[in-house]
Structure formats: structure tokens, C-alpha cells
Amino acid sequence: MWIKVIQDLDDGWTAELLWKSDEPVQGGPAEVHVRHDGCGIASCSFAVLRRLDFPAAQEEARRLARRPDQETPNYPALITSRDRIDDTTLALVAAWYIHLAASGEKHPNRVIADELDRSEATIRGWLAAAKRKALMIGTPGRVGGQLTGRGRRLVAESGSTRP
Numbered sequence: 466m467w468i469k470v471i472q473d474l475d476d477g478w479t480a481e482l483l484w485k486s487d488e489p490v491q492g493g494p495a496e497v498h499v500r501h502d503g504c505g506i507a508s509c510s511f512a513v514l515r516r517l518d519f520p521a522a523q524e525e526a527r528r529l530a531r532r533p534d535q536e537t538p539n540y541p542a543l544i545t546s547r548d549r550i551d552d553t554t555l556a557l558v559a560a561w562y563i564h565l566a567a568s569g570e571k572h573p574n575r576v577i578a579d580e581l582d583r584s585e586a587t588i589r590g591w592l593a594a595a596k597r598k599a600l601m602i603g604t605p606g607r608v609g610g611q612l613t614g615r616g617r618r619l620v621a622e623s624g625s626t627r628p
Contacts, residue, residue, distance in 0.1 A: 467496075470494075478500070530567075541581060544558060555594055558577065558588065596610075
């Protein structure tokens, strides 16, 4: 499944920008298809390609990816209600971090640290522990990631409405 954003580039040109629907919308699209008046394959110039508005397309893809029927869990309450830092707590922090990153937050560590009254270094440590314990998968140097099956299960068991 794909999240599809279509942009009119004028002069008969359209662009179809595609993001995978099973991944957070981060960065550019997985595929871009540029067509001229439904002709299928056609040559286009860099002038046409420069008309692509990637930030606007990414924002539209994020909007389309949001599911209004799914409520965002109250991560701060779920985390602070726990009496220790265990695997479930780490999975909740990871899920919150991933949710913030997928929503376009540039500094999710800072947001979590402020909400939980902890340092950013502590949050980074918890996320590193979540990765070591195979609760989440991250990409070095990039914001975001994905929960593993075990991480999703722990979040679901915590009383969260969605992982």
C-alpha cells in the first residue's frame, strides 16, 4: 500500500509522489513518477523537476497517513505510572519517540525529556537500551525508527490504544 500525493506541475505535467503506508512518513518519497498529459513515458527537463514541492508533498503525505479513528496514547501518563524502567517502559518511550518523529517533530528527544522532566541524555540512553533489547529499530544519524514485534506487543499490553 502507498500514500499517494499528486502535484500539478503546470504545462500538462503532473507528479505522483509515493510513500510506503506501513512506514512513518520521514524524508522524501520512495518513488516519484512524472507524467505529461497521461502520455506515460516522456522526457522532461530539470525545469519541470524543480517545480516539485517536496516539503508540501511530505506534509500532505503526513496528513494522509494520520488515522483519525486512532487516538494517540497519553504516553507521558503511561510512562510515569510505571514504578520502574523495564522493557515495557522502554517500549513506550520508543513508541512515543517514533510517533513524534513520524509527526514531523525535529527534536523528539527534547519533547520527551521536557514532558518527563528528565535530561535528553537520559532519553537517548533509554532509546539506546530499547534498541539493544530489540524493542525498536533505528537508523544511525536519523530521527525516527520502527518498533519491533516485541516492542509493539509490550506497548499493546501496557494499555495503550495503539503501538
